[in-house]
Amino acid sequence: MASLRDALPATIRTARLVLATPTLDHVPQLARLANNRRIYDALSRLPNPYGEADARFFVHTIARGSEEWAYSILLDGSFIGSIGLHLLPDQLPALGYWLGEPFWGHGYATEAATALVAATRSTGLTPALCARALLSNAASRNVLAKVGFIETGEAIDEHGTQAGRRVATMRMDFER
Numbered sequence: 001m002a003s004l005r006d007a008l009p010a011t012i013r014t015a016r017l018v019l020a021t022p023t024l025d026h027v028p029q030l031a032r033l034a035n036n037r038r039i040y041d042a043l044s045r046l047p048n049p050y051g052e053a054d055a056r057f058f059v060h061t062i063a064r065g066s067e068e069w070a071y072s073i074l075l076d077g078s079f080i081g082s083i084g085l086h087l088l089p090d091q092l093p094a095l096g097y098w099l100g101e102p103f104w105g106h107g108y109a110t111e112a113a114t115a116l117v118a119a120t121r122s123t124g125l126t127p128a129l130c131a132r133a134l135l136s137n138a139a140s141r142n143v144l145a146k147v148g149f150i151e152t153g154e155a156i157d158e159h160g161t162q163a164g165r166r167v168a169t170m171r172m173d174f175e176r
Contacts, residue, residue, distance in 0.1 A: 004085070004093060005069050007123035012071065014115045017108060019071035019083060022063040024056065026072045029079040031055040033100030042137050043098055044160030058082075073099065073112050083112045085120065085129075092171070093120065095131045095144075104139070113147045121174050131170045134162065141168055148172050 012019040022030070031052040033039070040048040047054050063070040063084070070084030081099035088094075095116065099109050120129060131149050133140040141151070149170040157167050 004120070004123060004125045005064075005087060007125055008069055008085075008119055012115045012119050014111050016075060017111055017115070018074040018077075019112060019115060020074055022059045022070060022072045022082070024059055026079040027052055027055040027059060029100075030058065030072070030082070033079070033081070033102075034098075036101055038101060039098055040161065042134060042140065043096075044157060044162040046098075046161070048161075071112075071116070073097075073108065075103070075108065080108060081112070083109075083116055085116070092128050092130045093126055095129050095149075097143075109140075109143045110146050113143060117147055117172065126174070128171055128173045131172075132157075132167045133170070135166045135168055141170075144170050 010021050031050060031054065034046060034050040034055065037048065040046050040050070062068050067087055068084055069087060070082055072079050073081040073083055080103045081097065083097035086094040086096055095113065097109055097113060117129065120126065131144050132155070133144060135154065149172045151168050152171050153169045155167055155169050157163055157165050
């Protein structure tokens with residue numbers, strides 16, 4: 001049986017965006033945008049400060065590693081954020097994303113998430129996706145709701161930089 005990572009496309013195009021394999025060309029902008037305390041405060045697996053060495057490590061090791069299938073979000077060819085699936089054995093794929101602060105509020109996160117959800121659904125290889133967002137992050141919770149995720153509860157984050165903080169757990173079931 002094909003794996004989800006093998007079935008997902010390397011590139012996804014939307015009306016305004018391209019979701020593409022992260023490359024070293026994205027490193028300078030990735031590092032500049034990710035080195036932002038507001039982004040660090042919302043994500044559980046992002047170092048702070050975030051420099052070009054962190055961005056290169058992301059591109060080489062994490063983005064298409066055994067537990068991730070990440071895309072660079074490109075607008076007019078420029079890196080503006082990242083979106084992907086966290087793929088752990090015996091768990092639903094978890095959607096995660098972030099955008100550089102100058103790109104907040106323009107619908108890019110919703111557009112990118114809608115495209116990745118559609119690509120994932122079209123594989124037929126998972127019955128659902130999950131996601132989570134800090135309870136205090138209304139913008140991210142709204143993006144996920146617009147895409148079709150339903151809040152299923154609350155939890156205390158146990159890992160990473162968000163350990164001890166309250167998160168909304170979310171799920172999207174695919175119709176078969």
